[in-house]
Amino acid sequence: MDLQLYRAHSARMYDYFLGGTTNFAPDREAAGRAMAVFPWARTAARANRAFMHRSTRLLADRGIEQFLDVGTGIPTSPNLHEVAQRVNPRARVVYADNDPIVYAHAQALLHSTPQGRTAYVQADVREPEAILRSAELRDTLDLGRPVALSLVALLHFVPGEDDAHAIVDRLKRAVPAGSALVLSHGTPDFAPAETERAAQVYRAAGTALRMRTREEIARFFDGWRLLDPGLVASHRWRPDAGEDGAGPGGATDAQVSAYAAVAVKP
Ligand SMILES: C[S@@+](CC[C@H](N)C(=O)[O-])C[C@H]1O[C@@H](n2cnc3c(N)ncnc32)[C@H](O)[C@@H]1O
Structure with a gap:
């Protein structure tokens, strides 16, 4: 397996921003260049990570027992x-990512509760059929029952x-009523100059990065019912008191530069 440790990779740059240890010199150098033009990358x-925690907790509380987490x-x-x-100890989760380094660390994702189940698929979201047809998914999730799609x-x-909207539509069609779409996405809306410069750093490091406007991101949810408070900067989505991420008092929309929402299939 070629982990391409000699070049920066988005997953390892994100790990560095989160304070993790699975990153190498090229990742840290590119992350440093991104922070020079977008100083709030860690925030x-x-x-973003805190949004994932809150939305997962909410959906599990609402009775969703199955999750497909791509990326x-x-x-x-x-x-x-x-x-x-x-x-809910019975929750079942299928993880998918296209980065070999995530696969190399996937063991940590497979420590399920005995009552639940987890699986990992090495796959690219641009080939949704490969994810949906994978044995790992078919053995773990029942697509006749609600699934939270986590993107x-x-x-x-x-x-x-690559037509991200067509990809999301394909995944949305594969799950029944009562399923949820959990999505966060970088945007130029709040800090156009800084986010464009950060995107250039990623591009120079070999990773295409396409920020989208609020309108473009809202289209991912078309036809599904947005839960309150709708599509907002990710730290504004149902913040907890004293949570591990940036709270509304601690971060600005520009520092977060991403939208997030959860919607339910009618
Ligand atoms: C910024 S990380 C987000 C991790 C996690 N979802 C979170 O929010 O904490 C983005 C992840 O998407 C993965 N990724 C990027 N492009 C992908 C693709 N085309 N198919 C599958 N995964 C992809 C990267 O490898 C990386 O692990």
Whole structure:
């Protein structure tokens, strides 16, 4: 397996922003260049991770027992299954990512509760059929029952020519009424100059990055019912008191530069 440790990778840069240890010199150098032009990268990463925690907890509380998390990232505890299984030990989670380094660390994602189940698929979201047809998914999730589709901080890595909206529509069609879409996405809306410069750093490091406007991100949810408070900067989505990410008092929309929402299939 070629982990390409000689070049920066988005998953390892994100791990560095979160304070993790699965990153190498090229990742840290590129992350440093991104922080020079977008100084709040760590705040943005923490706010995003905290949104994943809150939305997972909410959906598990509402009775969703199955999760498909595409663009999982390098494991950082608590991972999605840990959050969901704390609420419901029977929760089942399928993780998917296209980065070999995530696969190399996937063991940490497979420590399920005995009552629940987790699985990992090495796959690219641009091939949704491969994920939906995978044995890991078929053996773990019942697509006749509601599933939370988790696409958190993923789709800004899927540029225009790959038609991110068609990909999301395919995944939405695969799940029944009562399913949920959990999505966060980088945006230029709040700090256009800084986010464009950060995108250039990613591009120079070999990773296409396509920030989208609020309108473009809202289209991912078309036809599904947004839960309160709708599509907002990710730290504003149902913040907890004293949570681990940036709270509304601690971060600005520009520092977070991402939208997040959860919607339910009618
Ligand atoms: C910023 S991390 C987000 C991790 C996690 N979802 C979170 O929000 O904490 C983005 C992840 O998406 C993965 N990724 C990027 N492009 C992808 C693609 N086309 N298919 C699957 N995964 C992809 C990267 O490897 C990385 O692990």
